[in-house]
Amino acid sequence: MTRSPEAIAEEHAPGEMTLFEHLAELRNRLFRALLALAVGSVVGYAVFPWVLAVLVAPYCDALAVLRPGDDCNLIALRPLEPFSVRMKSAVVIGLFVGGPVIFYQLWRFITPGLTRRERRLALPFVVLSQVMFALGIGFAYLVIPQGLRILLGIAGPDIETMLSANEYLSFFLTTSVAFGLVFELPLVLVFLALVGVVTSARLREWRPYAVVIIMIVAAVITPTTDAVTLLLMAGPMVLFYEFSILAARLIERSRRRRASQ
Numbered sequence: 001m002t003r004s005p006e007a008i009a010e011e012h013a014p015g016e017m018t019l020f021e022h023l024a025e026l027r028n029r030l031f032r033a034l035l036a037l038a039v040g041s042v043v044g045y046a047v048f049p050w051v052l053a054v055l056v057a058p059y060c061d062a063l064a065v066l067r068p069g070d071d072c073n074l075i076a077l078r079p080l081e082p083f084s085v086r087m088k089s090a091v092v093i094g095l096f097v098g099g100p101v102i103f104y105q106l107w108r109f110i111t112p113g114l115t116r117r118e119r120r121l122a123l124p125f126v127v128l129s130q131v132m133f134a135l136g137i138g139f140a141y142l143v144i145p146q147g148l149r150i151l152l153g154i155a156g157p158d159i160e161t162m163l164s165a166n167e168y169l170s171f172f173l174t175t176s177v178a179f180g181l182v183f184e185l186p187l188v189l190v191f192l193a194l195v196g197v198v199t200s201a202r203l204r205e206w207r208p209y210a211v212v213i214i215m216i217v218a219a220v221i222t223p224t225t226d227a228v229t230l231l232l233m234a235g236p237m238v239l240f241y242e243f244s245i246l247a248a249r250l251i252e253r254s255r256r257r258r259a260s261q
Contacts, residue, residue: 029105036098036105037091044093048086051093055172058141059163062148074165085165092173099130121194129187136183140176143232147175150229178221182237189244193251200248203241210241 044051060072076082095102103126111119152161192198203210218234 025109029109033098033102033105036101037094038098040094040097040099041090042094043097044090045086047093048089051089055089055169058145058172059148059168061145062152065149066153074168075162077164077166081164081166085169089169103130125187125191129184132183132187133180136180137176139183139236140179143179143229144172144175146232147229175221179233182217182221182233183240185237186240186244186247189241190247190251193244193248198248200245200252203245203248207241207245211238214238214241 056072056074059074063070063072076085107123107126110122189198189203193200193203214234214237215230218230218237221233
């Protein structure tokens with residue numbers, strides 16, 4: 001009978017585990033993570049109609065402004081498109097539903113090789129990364145209607161826009177993930193400050209270049225080229241950068257205080 005990862009971890013110190021025991025633990029962790037993804041995907045498949053209504057709402061809001069009274073239904077260009085869209089959405093929902101279990105399995109796999117201080121630092125970052133990613137997706141949900149109004153309005157009243165379900169959901173997910181990753185910026189910079197890779201002085205020195213890079217990234221990520229959407233994307237990134245400078249300064253002050261004691 002295969003031993004549980006917990007039994008293996010208790011029997012051996014992190015440095016004493018054999019390669020096969022590491023592989024056995026990895027196999028068990030992956031199995032549990034995939035099982036969580038599968039269960040979450042089943043849930044996602046079941047709630048897809050409700051989720052689709054939520055995802056299509058930004059498109060309906062944009063269309064209500066541009067063409068009041070028009071239907072905001074998505075179309076299918078291929079016979080299998082409705083099924084493929086539902087399956088793709090179910091897997092994405094499954095990642096969110098099973099995310100805590102997946103992160104927990106990853107956490108339990110890497111913790112035997114971490115010191116107590118590293119575990120204290122890593123756990124809050126794991127939790128906060130999920131929170132910030134969710135906030136980024138929520139912010140994207142507020143920005144997407146503005147972008148769609150501009151994109152759909154470019155064609156003018158003589159061209160009727162009909163979006164396929166696959167294209168719209170791909171656009172929605174890509175934009176949402178991009179905003180989610182942007183909201184991870186302060187965590188990355190704070191982590192680099194904690195491990196001593198960057199300092200508050202260096203971040204202040206890099207500020208002009210960072211603003212230029214942020215504007216370029218925002219222009220690439222945002223679905224439109226208008227100034228409003230660009231600022232909605234770049235604004236939080238600049239604020240996050242300034243927050244990272246403040247956090248790095250507090251970290252350095254705490255280090256000096258501990259060193260003087």
